[in-house]
Amino acid sequence: MKTIHLFFLSLFAIGLNQQVQANDFEAALSSKTAQFTFRSDSSLIGWGGADLGLGLFYNEASDFAVQIELLQSRPPSSTSPLTLGVGVKAYAGRIDVSGEEIFALGIGGEIKYTIAGTMPMAIYLRGYLAPEITSFAETEEITDYVLGFQIEVLPQTTAFVGFRHLEIDTDTFDDYEMDDDKLHMGVRLTF
DSSP states (O other): OHHHHHHHHHHHHHHTOOOSOOOEEEEEEOSSEEEEEEEEEGGGGTOOSSEEEEEEEEETTSOEEEEEEEEEEOOOOSSOOEEEEEEEEEEEEEETTTTEEEEEEEEEEEEEEEEOSSSOEEEEEEEEEEOGGGEEETEEEEEEEEEEEEEEEETTEEEEEEEEEEEEEESSOSSEESSOOSEEEEEEEEO
16 A cells, blocks of 8 residues: 555656656556556656656556556657667566565567558557566566557547556466456547
């Protein structure tokens, strides 16, 4: 519970930042899971040029994971609609049924193909792997990926649909799926 309070306190502190930059708030929901993410430029931590994300994932089994992501990629252009990105992602949380703590640091990236137009669209695959060497407490490995499609329905408003897979190996469980492996829908608001 302390982790959730720290998460919301951090979101509030980031929201107080008065710098002129684009920030995103994203909500992704499926029938049994929810993911809320605040994204901004990494200049919030003194290093600009990357996307900084702070998120909270939870499911109906009362499992949760706070996620901090730093992803470096270049914007798409008309001559180069395919973009690649690389990054790191930290996880901290808890599996409720076993009481096991989740702590891990993963590396990964993103492949994105943007279709330009009046309503820009994109197909993307973003994934992270936290192997045993960078997994702590009872966590042995985390596999996390999202395959999705997004469309800009209004200026500064993007809708998306995708498939998310979040699997954790712990001391007790092999291949514990925190996600329900179903389609999720969401919206990203830029302000």
